Amino acid sequence: NPGDNGGGMYEIAEAGNDASSPFHLSLASGLRARLLHEGFVNYRMFGAKSDGAEDDGTAIKKAHEYANLADIPVINVSGEFWIKDTRAVPIQTDVNWGNTVFHIDEQKNTGRAANFEVLSKTAPVEIRFSAEEKKSFLKTLRPGVKLIPELVGYKNHLISIQDNNDRIGVRAGERYNASSWAKEELFYVEEGGYIIGDIAWEFSDYTKLTAYPGEEHYLVVEGGTFLLSGNNPGPLGGGYHLGGITTRRSRTILRNQWVGLEKGREDISLTPRAGFYTFSHVYDVLLENVRLIPWEQNRAGTDRDVQAGTYGIGGSRILCATFRNVTAEGNLVHWGVFGTNLNKNFRIESCRLNRVDVHFHCWNLTILDSVIGLRGITTTGGGELNIQNTTVYNNYFVNLRADYGGKWAGPIRINNCRLVPVLNQDAQVVSGLPANFDYKYPIGIAHQIIVTDFTFDYTSSPDSKATCWLLRFPAFSETTEGIRLFFPYHIEFRNVMVHGREKGVRLLTLPDISGFSVVSRRGSFSSDGGETNAQLYFENVQLEKPGPDSHTPVQHLVLNMGENKSYKDDRALFPAVTVISCPYFSGSFGEIAANIRIDNSSLSHFSAGGKKPFKGEISFNNCQLNAFVHSETAPIFPIATSQSVSFTNCRISAPVLAGQTRPELIDQLSFLKLNKLVRFNHLNTRLDPALLRYCKEKGITLSPKFIAMLKAHHELESESV
DSSP: TTTTTOOOOOEEEEEOTTOTTTTTTEOGGEEEEEEEOOOOSGGGGGGGOOOOSSSSSHHHHHHHHHHHHHHHOEEEOOOOOOOOOOOOEOOOOOEOOOOOOOEEGGGGHHHHHSSSEEESSSOOOOOOOOHHHHHHHHHHHHHOOOOOOOGGGGGEEEEEEEEEEEEOOOSGGGTTTOOOEEEEOOOOOOGBBEEEEEEEOOOOOOOOEEEOOOOSOOOEEEOOOOESOOOOOOOOOSSSHHHHHHSSSSEEEEEEEEEETTTTTTOOOOEEEEEEEEEEEEEEEEEEEEEEEOBOOSSSSTTTOOSOOOSSEEEEEEEEEEEEEEEOOOOTTBSSSSEEEEEEEEEEEEEEOOEEEEEEEEEEEEEEEEEOOOTOOOEEEEEEEEEESSSSSSSEEEEEEEGHHHHHHSSEEEEEEEEEEOOOSSSEEEEEHHHHHSOOOBBOOEEEEEEEEEEEEEETTTTTTOOEEEEEOOOOOTTTTTBBHHHHHHHHEEEEESSSSSSSEOOOESSOTTTEETTTTEEEEETTEEEEEEEEEEEEEEEEOOTTTTTSSOOEEEEOOOOOOOOTTTSSOEEEEEESSOOOOOOOEESSSSSEEEEEEEEEEEEEEEEEOOOEEEEEEEEEEEEEEEEEOOOOOOBBSSSSSEESOOOOOEETTTEEEEEEGGGSSSSHHHHHTEEEEESOEEEEEEHHHHHHHHTOOOOOOHHHHHHEEEESSSOOO
């Protein structure tokens, strides 16, 4: 009857030699119907009933198998279909699902088979070099290389190299049982052996070298609504369960899709999902205009918890993926919407995601114009991490995963972003807190960190008293195995504000800098001077104001040498510290070597040196020294240094103790005592009105010599008045 098989045109004939073809319909009287397609097929052409009782997956799979053989698209823009037992529907041609609705029975999931599989028509090949070619290839393959002549014959291929005998990325934590990864790289070969995808490692050998052919056109799978039953079955051999659409074909575009639960259904799965969308060994893929859900993991109680992360998007070995206008949000019951590994040149644009998570070896990550929800941004790896115009609802803006070493081997740049803390706990812009553990590769927070126009937003929790940090480093700079952490050669924070409460931020604390190693920079210090190799720059940062009831000083920036420690070599950390327009700055600099410059700021606390002197130059320019002290007898601004200290156009205010101005404590200053002492270099140093009133009230007349020394004093001159 017209229309009963999708409006297809058929040739009706007697059964012939091809009568057993799965694409032919058997009719009465020994006749058969052979489909005469008009450049596309749909599902009803192959017997889909859409009655909710039968498994439409059988017809759907047959339609795609036919389309793959005929190299034509599947165009099925309407209707509802029920997928029950069928899995692994192969897609090798364009698909337009339009307004089609798929009802997927997750109870029928079988573990590692997705509902749909986007596949390449060409198989990967193992690359086999001669001994001489292999030697030359390994010599060429190194960080920074862009041309690999040995791979000229593999243009338009995604290359995967693994050395299973060289294990890296050992995962910290008892539950992971010291699992690790083979040293591995992924890159794409263009014309003339030019490669896309930065090389991070050097290889002395490999156990597997594979070329995955890149397609010569984009395959587009678009449209469709996917309603899931939520009852993914219990363990079926362990591991993460696939579902939805898995992509193992380069140059694939997935777009304009909606994924959710059937009406009235809940996510009751106890088995972790690998993702409705998963990607494996692919180059240049796009996920665009998609709504899906993060799955539940931490339900009320413990009997219904999923005992691992469970994802809406997953995969590994992905190069040049873009997520654009993807939405997947939930509350703290939901786990991260995606978790991937070996994800390189990854872009997230205009998305709303409850989590951005690349576990192991993310390389080059860009996040633009997006909102990241309660699970935040967690990653490890290297290359360039660029985040712009993005809001994160979490207590960490970027959390470098401790289980993989809290590392980022490259620059981090954050611009015009906002962090909205959701828990009454410390908030941090960038946190890298590895365990004291041998991860089998170098670890460190970054090579460069630049953050501009950043806001901590407490509008929804104005009573929060939690501490805000710009950076959090570990308490150690060298592991017990003697592995030195690398340290950024440039840290810069400009225009950091707090909105919604008065309490400001703190900068960073490094209790032991002795073991840090600065990448590709040398430095040194002696009693005659020194050369810095790292820049710590803070400008216009709204700092936390010392509280009147605090018994210890608020410390915004702490750089100390560990007890009985010393610098390792000229790669150690010798920083130049610059603080500009930062109110209430409090700095504690122990027996380290550094150059410190503080401009246009007020200082609530400052110390340098200890049992051994501080090495380096210190300068205060246009500053107000407004000490917040916590004892009537402790020295104020104690400075013990072997080199020069300079005060230019600075004003000294009366000390504050327990919220009260105490001008009589002024002689506790380490570098100035009224009519008695002026130490270091001074040019136009002034006393504030409260101190001058105190002198007048107490009948203290400032001597002309003391005033002259405030006006101009050189360290080579006598410090006694």
